[in-house]
Amino acid sequence: AQRVTQPEKLLSVFKGAPVELKCNYSYSGSPELFWYVQYSRQRLQLLLRHISRESIKGFTADLNKGETSFHLKKPFAQEEDSAMYYCALRGTGANNLFFGTGTRLTVIP
């Protein structure tokens, strides 16, 4: 069975401070991992995928298969980063995504 765990429900950091949103997963095969973001009053949107190995809005995430983690990081938080962040997993050959419970990030000015 697949499981996505985001241990922090709420996370507050000061503007300019580094931020790390944790995500751990449980899956027997080789999953595809994603981070989605939901800004206030907006729809959920894709932030980044592990297979792209890209940086979006200064965020990066590295898949660590040994630790089964896919933490989201940004070296210098901005106020506009305040949002709800969801980690998601897609199993091998599957189409549907399973989401973690989300972390609400607040960046304090």
Place this chain on the structure above:
Amino acid sequence: NAGVMQNPRHLVRRRGQEARLRCSPMKGHSHVYWYRQLPEEGLKFMVYLQKENIIDESGMPKERFSAEFPKEGPSILRIQQVVRGDSAAYFCASSSGGAYGYTFGSGTRLTVV
């Protein structure tokens, strides 16, 4: 391309009534997914449909909830005899079924009074 369209945006129902939530996928997408977001909780997968077929309904409550995606028209999530605990935001996403992630709708916020 209007993206994934969900309507209504807000729906108020009295206990015992029926709620029908509609989702029109993005043009070219034939896969639809429904999620429920309860207050203070994350997104919970409910059901995955392709045209005229339910592929995975492992997240659907066994009673009162049903979903369909007919050959013509939007996908419908139907909740019969609603109760207060059904109050939540219901999100629909669509995809082409390929290697990319989903496109989400804006959601329907159901309030049961």
